[in-house]
Amino acid sequence: MTMPVSANLRSVPLATLDEALRAALRGDTARLHELCSLHPDSADFRHLAELSAAGRVALASPHHALERAWEHHGGERLLLARVAYQTALAVAPANREALSGLGILRMRFNDIPGSLTALTRAANLLGPTLQAADLHQTDRELEIRFGILAARALSTLADMINTAADVATVLSRLALPFRHAAGFYRELGMLVARRAVERMKEGDPIQAVALGRLSVILEPGLPEAYSNLGYASEMAGCYPQAYRPYLRGALANTDPSRRAYAYLMLKHLCFRLGLWDQFADLLPHKRNYGPLTWWNTLHPAPLWDGALKPGTSILIYAESGFGDVIQCIRYADYFQAHGMEVHVACDRRLVSLCRLVPGVTTVQAPPCRIGNVDWRVWSFDLFYMIERDPVRTFKAEGYLDLARGPEVGPVLERRPGELLVGIKWTTTDPAKDLPLDAFARLRVHPGIRFVSLQPEPPPAASILTVERPLDGFFGDAEDSFLATAQVIGQLDLVITADSVITHLAGALGVETWVALKAVPDWRWMVERDDSPLYDSLTLFRQPLGETSWDSVFDALEAVMRQRLVAEA
Template identity: 30%
Template sequence: MRREKGYHRARQFQTHLPDRPIGWRGWVIEATFDGAGEAFDRCFGSGLRHVGAGSLEAAACSFRTAAAIRPEHPVVWFVLGLVLRGLGRGDGARLALRTALHLRPDDADTLFQWASLLIERRLPGEAVAPLRRLVALRPGHPDAAFSLGNALMAVDEPERAESAYRLAVLLDPGSAAANNNLGAAFLSQCRPEDAAVSYRRAVRLEPGSAEHHKNLGVSLLTAGHFAEGTAEYEWRSRQAVWQWNRDCPGTPLWDGGPLAGKTILVHFEQGLGDTVQFIRYMPVLKAMGARTVFECQPPLKRLLADVPGIDALVARGEPLPEVDCLVPLMSLPHRCRTTAETIPGGVPYLRADPDRAAFWRRRIAEAGRPGEVRVGIQWRAAGADRSIPLERFARLSHLSGVRLYSLQKADGPGRWERPDDRLGIVSLPDRDGKGEDEGFVDTAAIIEGMDLIVACDSVVGHIAGAMGRPVFLALPWLGDWRWMRLPDRTPWYPQTRLFRMARRNDWDGVMARIAAEIAVLVARRAAGLS
């Protein structure tokens, strides 16, 4: 699954372009005519001429000499820092700009350039203080409030970022980027309706921006407004960063029209979990009279072999049959005019291989005790924000009558990741296939042998949900749009319960609620109740 940040970075400064940095001209006049001395003026003037000619190496040399002559002069350190930054010499630029700031701590241009350098060097937390100082001194300084908002978003403080972006919008209401980023601050606070208002402004100001449209789509989908949300989400494939477009020259995109007698290629996009979730649409296409071809990620081919509605299943890299049209998998909700009330069901549409399920039932029984509640767990997702620190599962491992089994796949093919033995999590031995990737076939078989799956928002949770198995899905503060804002249930998987964070970064709270529910399950089983 792909997680979009949905906000623009600050614009970057280039020292050798005609649009020189804010304050450059005033600083130059001051430095040249303040009676600093002939040698200083000569070196400083030479540096300026080199900058004008685009010779930044020579300019840096001249400014260094000027700084040696007048080390107490903030101007020369300021321009030296800009030139070194333009040369990509971050350490030198940091030293020069820090010296300039020390000599003139309340200068707006130096504060801005210092903070911009810190953001560029991925130190947004250090950039917050100078940007706050700058906004306090000169609220209208170009890009100051916008950059402060970006720095605060990068350190996960969207409430404060909201205030900064509001100021940026107030100062420049025609800025599509500021309105877009204000929307991102709202969405990061789980306020999708407010986010949509700001994203709509961004779209009106920059109607050709694929990013603004896509962000609007995400906010609308999160709020459960599928009809408009899926239409706006279609803009995702026009983003420059998009990497899942399929190049099939001469094959048109399916526009949602009649499919009777036609062969349609549906190709995957984004993550493994997305494929498992949205492949439910294949029977919908089949019911429209189409012959269906699905192109999947290679690791999923064996797992998806028996999914209903697929006439031909191919893995990326394998030859494709001739088709009449194609469509990205996650465009099917829009093309099929899905609403939150008409999400296709069909669960279970994934099933475990009977032989592998029998094999793993024996292994599971050998690893535990009769009567225990068997809980399969996955803690690590592709995105760090969706991953659960493994130690948070300690609450579950300490429950009486419960045995935890690892479903976490390692990075290498055909291997499980072995958790810390201190938590008592079972890593099932003797994977079949002699090190070959089992393509999630064994994962599904082990899921079949569990009483419950507890997973982060990842492919394992989707597989278990598509199999109709009981799942406790642990979601971060900002859950993905597909889970909408429903409190604890999802129309995608009827046997899945959602456990959302009540406040940001509170995995402890999520796991405490999950542990309490599992304890109830254990008690009901002990009492002979279902």
């Protein structure tokens, strides 16, 4: 096998080095010196000549050649070390230390077959005692090296593991050769778990589930493999089947942050499945998730414990995305109704919008000085602490009051018989984006007038003409959401991808049709065309396994025609 050149021999042609190595091994001093003369400045060739001479000494003392091998191996003169190991083995073929050293060395050259041959010969000399308690230190290192080699051998086959059947193929090739590697099945289980994640990213959740199931069979001690299996099952639309792997991964994980993250994934699944009675047990784990622990010491006020305390004040600290904040700011009115004063800290782009919520006393944008309050709570924690009924949430009818804010948005001119329809076709996730031209199918009546609700202009080649009254307002980041809300408040209907506009229109109580990908965000739950979060929403779901939006727009077109007939 042709080996790559080690770092300290790169100035010498590989073919010349290989020929010199073979001459040294067969004791052909004349040919070795002839090759050395081609590279008179190469200390490596001089070492080769010395080793060739040392080979004759090794006939009487193989330990001498082994010592030279260790010296060169430690000095990173890898080709020279190879000659020395093979010189020692030429005299003493059953020398376990030389076989082990040669196997390790060949691993450095990524010569997996050669390394496996040498290490297997060394291991076979030990027989069934390889894992016995009285193993010599060298033999223990040999077992460790087998594990490392197993990992490297498996990594070379990683690209061929795309299905569960491929795992069986790998087992048939490697299970017997690596019978001495105590960690072989663990390494294979870890590899299959990684491939399951990659298959998930490649858009094949079905194979990700199959590989995930195999990974936990091969190595039941991998908590992350269970969590990955839960996620793959969820993304494949096998929602109930995701519950046990998520729970198993959480229970088995000893790392507090990773365990907390596993519980967060389980909490989201419970949201999707309508198991809202489990929120109380799952939410406390969030405090241990590493990226979120800063919240524990952000402010001296204690965390809200869920008890209503009239006469006290509470700070709602906005977390996550804009849509998440809009969804959960509704609970300001909940506190006010129970005699509590509410202060909000949020992104500056949401300040003017949050002021539209009844019950809000003050709104500030971090980094700001947070005044003295009695309690503090994260905005999304409020949902998990308050809601228990997946049929309908608090303020599902809408809660943003445009009358509470200044008039900053454009006023739409409405002509008789028109149906004003706001549309949003792009999101932060390309898988959720809608084809703009497909909206042209929904203009089934000349009185339908489309209004863009997004800052990006439509593609130049689009066949659809979209009115853009908000163009002059998106440059003002602090009022762009408020201006968008004021435009939505003048519309008859909003049709949108799963984006912040969904929450904004729902919070305003405006009729909204939402196009969802086959496996949507967990908040849209399962097999429902309505949402407990907003009364005004109708959900249109992509069929499981499809990536085309044709069937969604077929349904949207049919409902649009029905609406026009009903209003005629």
